[in-house]
Amino acid sequence: MPYFAYKxxxxxxxxxRGVLESADSGAVATQLFNTGLTPVDISETTRPAGGEGGWLSRLAEQPVRSIDVQLFSRQMYTLLKAGVPIMRGLSGLQESAINKTFARVIKDIRDALESGRELSAAMRRHPAVFNAFYVSMVRVGEMTGRLEEVFLRLHDHLEFEREMKARVKSAMRYPMFVVIAMAVAIAVINIWVIPAFSQVFAAFKAELPIMTRMLIAASNFTVSYWPYLLAGIAGALLAFRGWVGTANGRYRWDRIKLRLPIAGTIIQKGALARFARSFSLSSRSGVPVVQALSVVANTVDNAYIAARVEQMRDGVERGESILRTAVTAGVFTPIVLQMVAxxxxxxxxxxxMNEIAAMYEREVDYELKTLSARIxxxxxxxxxxLVLILALGVFLPIWDLAQVATKSS
Structure with a gap:
C-alpha cells in the first residue's frame, strides 16, 4: 500500500505531522478522525514511516542495538502482565526510550496498531530491528493468547545471544591483538629494515644465501608495489564480501567455518545451542513442530545448519519422526540424538531441548574460556x-661477512 504524509x-x-500507510487518502482521513485529529493536508509520499529527514540525518542516526530490543521485550512482559493496555504501554515506552531511532520504531508500531494491524505485522515492517524469529514468536503469542509469556522468553533468548557474542569478542581480543602486531612487524621489516640491510650487503658484493635473496626480493616488491598490494587486498575483501552476500556463497562459507580448526567446533556448538533453545521456546509457546522448525532455522546464524534444519522440517512434513530427520541431518552428536529420542x-x-541447549552453552562457555590458551x-x-626466517635471512649473511673480514685481517 502507498504511504501518505499528513498534517x-x-x-x-x-x-x-506524520506518515501513514493506507489504501487511499480518504482512509487516512478516516483514521485521523478516529484518533481525534483533524486532517489539514494529506499527500502521497514514497517515504515510509520513520524515514523523515534527509540521507545525512539517517546516516547520523543511532542504530537500534540488541540490548534495546531485549529491554523492550522485558518491559512489554511487565506491562502486559500488569494488565496495561498495549497502546498505553507502547506510548510510555516511546516516551521513555533513550534511543531516538527505536522511539520512532515504537511510534510506527503504534500507528500501525491504530490502523488495525496486528502487533506482529507492525513489527514485520522493521526487519532490521525485529528479525523473522522475533516476529514469528510474537505472532504465536497473539494466536495463543500468551503474548506476555512470549515476550519474557524472547528476553531470555536475546540475553543468551548477547552473552555469547560478548564471550566470543572477549576470547578473540588477545589473539587478534597478537596477529595485528605480527602483521605490523612484518610490514615494518619489509619496508624499512630489510632495505637498510640490503644496502650493506650490496656494498660487500658478496653472494648471499637463498633465504636472504628471497627476503630482499619480497622487500623490493613490497616497496615498489605497495599501492597495488593494498588495492589487491581491498579488492579481495570486497569480492569476498560480495560472494558471502550471495545465497550460495553464504552456504559454502558457513560450511567451511564449521571445518575450521578450534573455531569450527565453537561455531557448531553455538549454532546448535541456538537451535535447541529456540526450538524449546517455540514448543513451549504451542507452535506446531513443522512451523517451529521453519522459525528456528532463522536463528542458528549458519546457512549450512539452517539448510539441515529445513531438511528436518521437510522430513517431518512427510510423516517421519524428529529423531530420524535429526539423524539424517548429520549435525547432531549421539548424546543429543539420544535425548531427542x-x-x-x-x-x-x-x-x-532446553537441557540440550544448556549443555551446549556450558560447552561453548568452556571452549571460549580455553580458546586463548589453545591459540x-x-x-x-x-x-x-618469523624470527627464524629473519635470523637466517638477515643475521646469517652478517655472520658470514664478519668471518670473511676476520680471516682477511
Missing part, C-alpha cells in the same frame, strides 16, 4: 617461524 490538528489545536517418546521434547601455542609457533 493534522489535535484537540488543543497543535499541528501534528527420549523426548519424542515421552512427549517432553521441549524440556529436553597461544599456534601464535608462538608463528612468531618463532
Amino acid at each position: 493534522a490538528r489535535d484537540a488543543r489545536g497543535e499541528l501534528v 527420549v523426548g519424542e517418546e515421552t512427549g517432553e521434547l521441549d524440556e529436553l 597461544e601455542p599456534i601464535l608462538i609457533i608463528g612468531l618463532g617461524i
